[in-house]
Amino acid sequence: MITQETIDKLNAEQRGCCAFCHRPFTGNNPQQVHHAIYGREKQFSRWLDKPENLILLCQKCHEQHGDMSNWSMRRLWWNYKIELGYNMREWHTEIPMKVKDRFDKE
Numbered sequence: 001m002i003t004q005e006t007i008d009k010l011n012a013e014q015r016g017c018c019a020f021c022h023r024p025f026t027g028n029n030p031q032q033v034h035h036a037i038y039g040r041e042k043q044f045s046r047w048l049d050k051p052e053n054l055i056l057l058c059q060k061c062h063e064q065h066g067d068m069s070n071w072s073m074r075r076l077w078w079n080y081k082i083e084l085g086y087n088m089r090e091w092h093t094e095i096p097m098k099v100k101d102r103f104d105k106e
Contacts, residue, residue, distance in 0.1 A: 002033055002049045010056050013084055018058040019077075025058065032062040036074050037099065044099050052081055052091040 011031065017024050018031070025031040034057045039048055047053070055077060078088045 001045055002054065006049070006051055006054065007031075007033065007056070009051055010054060013051075014056055018061050019055040019080075020057055020061040020064075023058055025056070029058045029060075031056040032059055033057075034062055036077055037095075039099055044096070047091075047095045047099065050091065052086050052088060 010033075011025070018029075019034075023029055034055050035048055036053050036055075037048055039045075082088050
């Protein structure tokens with residue numbers, strides 16, 4: 001479950017702007033949460049709903065969902081998270097193989 005605390009943290013890190021187009025979030029340009037790795041199974045939310053796996057996008061950029069979920073975008077995204085001080089290796093190591101197997105084939 002994504003908490004308001006997590007959303008607030010992401011919003012502060014991104015300075016209130018979309019991570020992709022950098023337009024500020026407003027009433028006409030609301031923020032939406034996007035997962036790098038997404039799984040519908042609730043049992044995986046404790047790994048996938050962490051800030052390491054999330055960014056905030058505006059609705060227009062979030063509609064380009066496929067463009068945001070390929071491996072080259074994930075690499076850019078995770079490098080950005082590393083620059084912010086996240087330990088992406090540790091986070092990725094914690095994720096069960098069952099979740100990783102779905103995405104390592106993309």
